[in-house]
Amino acid sequence: MARTLRDPPPTSSLARLLDPDAASRATSRHRDPLTDQYGDRAAPIDRDARPEARSSTEWPDVIRPSRIKREVLLCCETDETLDEVVRMLRLSTRSRVTTSHVVRALLRAISRRLDEIRRQAVHLGPRRLPSNSAGSEHARRDFEEALAAIFFAGTDDK
Numbered sequence: 001m002a003r004t005l006r007d008p009p010p011t012s013s014l015a016r017l018l019d020p021d022a023a024s025r026a027t028s029r030h031r032d033p034l035t036d037q038y039g040d041r042a043a044p045i046d047r048d049a050r051p052e053a054r055s056s057t058e059w060p061d062v063i064r065p066s067r068i069k070r071e072v073l074l075c076c077e078t079d080e081t082l083d084e085v086v087r088m089l090r091l092s093t094r095s096r097v098t099t100s101h102v103v104r105a106l107l108r109a110i111s112r113r114l115d116e117i118r119r120q121a122v123h124l125g126p127r128r129l130p131s132n133s134a135g136s137e138h139a140r141r142d143f144e145e146a147l148a149a150i151f152f153a154g155t156d157d158k
Contacts, residue, residue, distance in 0.1 A: 075137070110151060120150035 074082065082099060089097045110117065124146060130139035 075140075113151070116153070117150055120153045124150055 082102065086097055086099055086102050089102060127143060127146065130136050130143045132140070
């Protein structure tokens with residue numbers, strides 16, 4: 001059960017700003033919970049040490065996030081394609097397929113071809129990244145078409 005407050009909370013933002021207890025809490029030194037719990041027996045922590053870089057697949061299951069949010073910018077053409085794939089899969093599966101489901105499925109399909117994609121990417125050679133400014137749509141489309149070609153290179157269309 002929640003306990004009642006001793007003092008009523010400040011009623012305005014100005015009163016909260018001028019509250020001396022809040023100011024003292026905000027300016028007080030940070031207390032280390034390990035020192036509070038173990039006293040002087042706590043092992044010293046090197047605060048300047050850099051953690052070793054590890055990929056998210058190496059993280060223990062307890063730490064590894066189950067979902068990672070990404071933001072992707074699409075042009076009108078690719079947005080229409082993605083919407084059409086989602087719509088088609090919703091109708092055919094009769095379920096609430098989301099864009100995230102479709103993108104994850106596409107990435108799973110591509111993951112099976114990573115070795116071939118890596119080989120094709122080497123053959124693609126160095127490329128200059130096109131500008132995102134207005135008027136560079138044609139250069140971006142050409143660049144993306146070159147990237148798209150490596151995903152299905154070496155497959156037989158039967």
